[in-house]
Amino acid sequence: MINQAFAVAGPFTWLFDPLSHEFMRRALLVSALVGAVCGLLSCYMTLKGWALMGDAVSHAVMPGVVVAYALGIPFSIGAFVFGVGSVALIGFVKQKSRVKEDTVIGLVFTGFFALGLVLVSKIKSNIDLMHILFGSPLGISNADLMQTFIISVIVVVFLLIYRRDLMLYCFDPTHARSIGINTTFLHYLLLSVLSLAAVAGLQTVGIILVVAMLITPGATAYLLTDRFDRMTTLAIMSSVISSIIGVYISYWSDIETGGSIVLVQTIIFLLAFLFAPRYGILNSQKSIP
Amino acid sequence: MIDSLRKGKATEISRIQANQICVDYNGLVALYDASLELPGGCICGLVGMNGAGKSTFFKALMGFVRPSRGNILINGQSVKHAQRDQAVAYVPQNEGIDCSFPVSVWDVVMMGRYGSMDIFRIPRESDRKAVWHALERVELLDLRRRPIGELSGGQRKRAFLARAIAQRASVLLLDEPFSGVDVRTEKLMAELFIQFRNEGRTILISTHDLSHVRDFCDLVVLINKTVLAYGETSKVFTSENITMTFGGMPPNLLSGPITSEDSL
Numbered sequence: 199m200i201n202q203a204f205a206v207a208g209p210f211t212w213l214f215d216p217l218s219h220e221f222m223r224r225a226l227l228v229s230a231l232v233g234a235v236c237g238l239l240s241c242y243m244t245l246k247g248w249a250l251m252g253d254a255v256s257h258a259v260m261p262g263v264v265v266a267y268a269l270g271i272p273f274s275i276g277a278f279v280f281g282v283g284s285v286a287l288i289g290f291v292k293q294k295s296r297v298k299e300d301t302v303i304g305l306v307f308t309g310f311f312a313l314g315l316v317l318v319s320k321i322k323s324n325i326d327l328m329h330i331l332f333g334s335p336l337g338i339s340n341a342d343l344m345q346t347f348i349i350s351v352i353v354v355v356f357l358l359i360y361r362r363d364l365m366l367y368c369f370d371p372t373h374a375r376s377i378g379i380n381t382t383f384l385h386y387l388l389l390s391v392l393s394l395a396a397v398a399g400l401q402t403v404g405i406i407l408v409v410a411m412l413i414t415p416g417a418t419a420y421l422l423t424d425r426f427d428r429m430t431t432l433a434i435m436s437s438v439i440s441s442i443i444g445v446y447i448s449y450w451s452d453i454e455t456g457g458s459i460v461l462v463q464t465i466i467f468l469l470a471f472l473f474a475p476r477y478g479i480l481n482s483q484k485s486i487p
Numbered sequence: 488m489i490d491s492l493r494k495g496k497a498t499e500i501s502r503i504q505a506n507q508i509c510v511d512y513n514g515l516v517a518l519y520d521a522s523l524e525l526p527g528g529c530i531c532g533l534v535g536m537n538g539a540g541k542s543t544f545f546k547a548l549m550g551f552v553r554p555s556r557g558n559i560l561i562n563g564q565s566v567k568h569a570q571r572d573q574a575v576a577y578v579p580q581n582e583g584i585d586c587s588f589p590v591s592v593w594d595v596v597m598m599g600r601y602g603s604m605d606i607f608r609i610p611r612e613s614d615r616k617a618v619w620h621a622l623e624r625v626e627l628l629d630l631r632r633r634p635i636g637e638l639s640g641g642q643r644k645r646a647f648l649a650r651a652i653a654q655r656a657s658v659l660l661l662d663e664p665f666s667g668v669d670v671r672t673e674k675l676m677a678e679l680f681i682q683f684r685n686e687g688r689t690i691l692i693s694t695h696d697l698s699h700v701r702d703f704c705d706l707v708v709l710i711n712k713t714v715l716a717y718g719e720t721s722k723v724f725t726s727e728n729i730t731m732t733f734g735g736m737p738p739n740l741l742s743g744p745i746t747s748e749d750s751l
């Protein structure tokens with residue numbers, strides 16, 4: 199039976215066959231979309247050195263998701279509130295105490311995450327913990343798809359409008375201020391967008407792996423170019439490609455989707471790490487003599 | 488060409504006006520009662536020992552440290568307002584930037600134009616011209632495509648000066664622009680500053696090279712946690728004042744760089 203299908207559709211069955219399923223089309227769509235959004239944002243995260251912040255925000259949205267489900271409101275609203283709340287709390291604790299920033303970040307996000315776990319077990323609802331933690335693009339509901347779409351549009355619009363200002367803010371905040379740019383606004387804009395992107399990313403790879411979506415594509419692109427614009431293009435491309443390949447692998451070999459997407463991303467990073475024209479370790483050694 | 492100069496063209500308006508500025512870092516006083524008034528079209532040298540508060544003064548003028556007392560006007564406006572009008576360009580002593588950031592020299596200088604562009608920061612022809620001229624001025628045109636991290640220290644310094652030039656501000660605050668640049672560039676920069684002064688701009692420069700002050704500064708400010716003396720170079724830049732500024736060091740500094748410690 200299966201052999202027959204292969205024979206009919208030719209060598210591209212592996213590519214087109216999954217597309218006949220509604221759930222696969224949706225999974226590919228949402229994964230590619232989230233990949234693009236997170237890929238774009240990842241450039242700013244890696245250049246700003248906010249990997250840990252990304253990890254923090256993505257974990258801190260957990261209780262928000264649970265509370266939102268319990269209250270029957272869109273999960274993204276709850277997630278956003280807790281994401282931004284965690285950031286505000288990190289800022290507050292850092293300012294008011296002598297504890298170092300990375301310690302505060304680690305402390306706050308694990309606290310939030312723990313709260314989320316406790317809430318899940320306490321609030322008896324139909325939330326599937328595994329879906330939150332590991333994502334489930336193959337089983338995404340219409341409502342979630344819609345939310346992810348809206349979030350993505352918001353994030354992309356803001357990142358596109360402020361792309362130059364945000365780049366300048368990451369590169370040289372002092373200069374940004376000295377030409378009258380409101381850096382406080384940019385700071386909170388970037389954090390808000392980060393919270394939103396974490397919520398979107400949670401749909402495809404889940405809370406635990408979202409941070410990979412938010413840094414790996416940027417890190418990969420960073421190894422490949424010296425130009426910021428090219429870096430964003432490359433990051434988006436590698437991120438979208440990873441998402442699509444990841445979903446296919448997940449479909450054909452029946453493995454967990456979030457894991458497979460992130461694993462593809464990591465492999466692409468490793469390839470860049472080894473073979474990048476200027477900064478790959480295999481090439482940079484050549485130029486030493 | 489210089490829109491921002493039109494504002495406050497009348498020389499009666501002070502370009503920089505600082506009244507009794509006090510700055511402390513967590514209770515540690517770095518600057519007290521520092522007052523300064525600079526007219527349009529002058530080069531002013533800011534001279535003092537390490538730790539005298541020169542950089543702090545610059546940061547206070549830019550609103551980066553909040554003075555505990557005193558107020559500052561630039562072109563008769565608040566600092567924030569002046570910054571939004573692109574009236575003031577600032578080059579810090581240390582840029583403190585991430586040198587592996589993926590931007591070229593051209594991109595960096597273009598950042599000087601952002602404030603004059605629309606929200607999307609899309610360069611117009613005039614912006615590109617300004618960047619080109621600025622790079623030409625500091626002789627970095629050939630290196631414009633280089634990533635900023637692949638410049639030498641002095642070249643990087645020139646790139647950031649070019650950014651300030653591209654901004655076309657009427658007030659330039661330059662914190663030790665001469666440190667780490669070669670003699671040729673030093674001369675080039677001095678000529679540039681004199682030209683800017685003739686165009687009616689005001690330039691405040693901190694420097695440790697006292698010959699600069701004599702050579703091209705119209706005014707001089709001697710500071711050590713406060714303004715010790717301030718006025719025309721010929722009147723204020725005396726050996727007694729310099730001795731006072733450098734805490735009793737003999738003024739033979741004036742006749743050249745200190746060669747050994749035996750002058751102590």
Ligand SMILES: Nc1ncnc2c1ncn2[C@@H]1O[C@H](COP(=O)(O)OP(=O)(O)OP(=O)(O)O)[C@@H](O)[C@H]1O
Nearest residue numbers: 512515517535536537538539540541542543544580
């Ligand atoms: N961020 C800071 N926190 C605490 N103290 C500071 C800070 N920056 C400067 N200071 C202190 O304020 C004083 C003035 O410093 P400032 O950097 O203004 O000196 P400066 O005149 O620029 O010296 P230099 O010639 O070395 O550049 C110094 O005693 C310094 O220790």
Ligand SMILES: [Mg+2]
Nearest residue numbers: 541542543580
């Ligand atoms: Mg200094």
